[in-house]
Amino acid sequence: MEQGLGSDSNPSLGSIDKSRVLDVRPLRCLVPVLPNPPSMSSVSTPQPSPFVCVPPTGPFPPGIHPFYPFLVPNDSQPNRNPHPSGVSNLPGNRAFGNSIPAPVPLNSFRTPTPQANGGTRQSERGSEPVVLDDDGYSDSLNQSGQHVSGFSVHVTDTEDASNTRKRRGRPRKSRVGIGDNNPGKSKDEHGDSFDVESLVNRFLTSYKLKQFGDVRRANGDKETVDSILLVFDLLRRRLTQLEEVKDMSPGVSRRPDLKAASLLMTKGVRTNNTKRIGHVPGVEVGDIFFFRMELCIVGLHTPSMAGIDYMNVKITVDEEPVAVSIVSSGGYDDQGDDGDVLIYSGQGGVQRRDGQMFDQKLERGNLALEKSLHRANEVRVVRGLKDIAGSTGKIYVYDGLYKIQESWTEKNNSGCNVFKYKLVRVPGQPEAFTLWKSIQQWKNGTAPRTGVILPDLTSGAETQPVTLVNDIDDEKGPPYFTYIRNLKYAKPFSTPKSFSGCQCIGGCQPGISSCPCTQRNEGYLPYSSLGVLLTYKPLIYECGATCTCPPNCRNRMSQAGPKVRLEIFKTNDRGWGLRSWDPIRAGGFICEYAGDAVDTSTLGDTGNEKEDNYIFDATRYYEHLEAVHDDSTKVPFPLVISAKINGNEARFMNHSCSPNVFWKPVLRESTNESYLHVAFFAIRHIPPMQELTFDYGMVRPEQGDRGRKKCLCGSTKCRGYFYS
């Protein structure tokens, strides 16, 4: 079994094959580092370094023309076209409010974003009516709060609040949905129909979980685990979104996590169904989870609440329970100070209703732990961590296998007996919990991060620093470039759409039908309150300069810069790469692809463009994991970005054929112009220090074979090559 092998945590030197390296994209980083460019000599950086991080002030490449993001051979043949409606049309004309003041630019003090414009905006496309594409959810398309009259925000608010209050005391409507007599569409009292069942089926089909055999149910592998967790989270996020906007939707519970898991499990979509001692195939040490139900559906720890999971094993004739896994959630006073030792308290002794304490009994989980002590079997340990990186919830880290060394009883403060178990980590496993502790120390300064070349590549332009690190060899960094926060356009890419921004006072909130930004996103805000991407739509409409909502509006997620602590690091064999000190949950925003927008019309004309390996090309085919279409390729749209001269951390993200990051186009309005941006989000939960990668996409036939490179991503699904 290969689970439990760390991914990239401990780079071992020595085995670097330079000849292989030369094929790889970031390798052009190894071209001799330029000395400080003369023009930048006046700018000093904290440390000697090839980097000079200055505000971009330079002239823009000549000859840039506007881009039209959606040259879509559009929904003309939705049934036959293998790429149905990947992107929707631009919004149609709306009343244009030009007197709305621009919002305060984010971080304007540091890296001013020169308003790249001045060009005449062109329109090749007439203003077409809004044709929002339909992923099959049109039935759930929000007749968005048409029960809300839309007179004013405050009316909506109070109604929302009263609904919320009502909700608390609502009569039980247990197990709506699957097991019910009416499993299909159900209607609520407003006449909106909502179809959880087909939602689930669509996800399952997309991720090939529809025919889920007993084999995969009994034993997982990485792919199975990944796709189950992925569908769980897509489902959960979707349910969250539905719940936010519509109170009391049938089939939508206040606990989308429970609901999503329940939907999957009743369909038999779970893996590692049978309990076992030791590792669970498909789950690696260090993997992170955000809900107990996630542990359950991948078979890591099945009880939904209890902390001790155990199974009966036959000794001779008798059976006896042995523990297979525990979750340490901090609910009892477990001690986890030493990263490899855990003092775990037994279960029971607390009356949940009134909090009354009793002596714990040697039964159930406690008995199983006791037996496991004597049988010396390995026990999986999941550590629940609180208050990590601003996220309010808990994060569960699979910390690998432990053995129980001893047990005893103690009196707690109430004078009742509590069982205690001392667990010691089996040596030789990849770092997991101890890595978290190290990162904590890097952040609070009690221990230095080794190999730091530059503490903050952004020179403070972002709220989170981006560190440049090399702890494997003596290379001093990639070649010079200028750090910029956003994608720069020489001209706006499209006709100004007469779009008047929202006037949401404290930021856009779900369920407010009068908010034009919500409307453009088809009635739902694309992000959760925690900044997790909720929408599956191919294009995100964020609030722009004509909106009066504040910069911290949740519909400005990609404008606010990274929320996680990123570092650019030297990989073993693929040049420089990007990773995060913080855990990133599925759907979490990572960063934008900053750079210079390239005029696609001149591409290929000149024949020999200068070597530019920092290209992001949206016109390629991408397997978009968020896409729920049967055909997962995407309609190309003409946006090409070069991050060779100007860019941000995204330019260091390497390619992988099984990536953990995907991108989505984001549209922002600025005064009377539109700008398309590219934002990166996590496909799945990403543990700290795991390299961030995305799929560079497949070039279309007419683009030739240029830029084809040998792929070293090492995944089982590796195509063997990629296009830089």
Next chain:
DNA sequence: GTCGCATCACACTG
């Protein structure tokens, strides 16, 4: 087979 019960959740409120 089913049903009550215990359980180191989670979200929301005050």
Next chain:
DNA sequence: CCAGTGTGATGCGA
């Protein structure tokens, strides 16, 4: 921020 509380899913064991 904390405690309190309401509504939970699962699997065990009767």
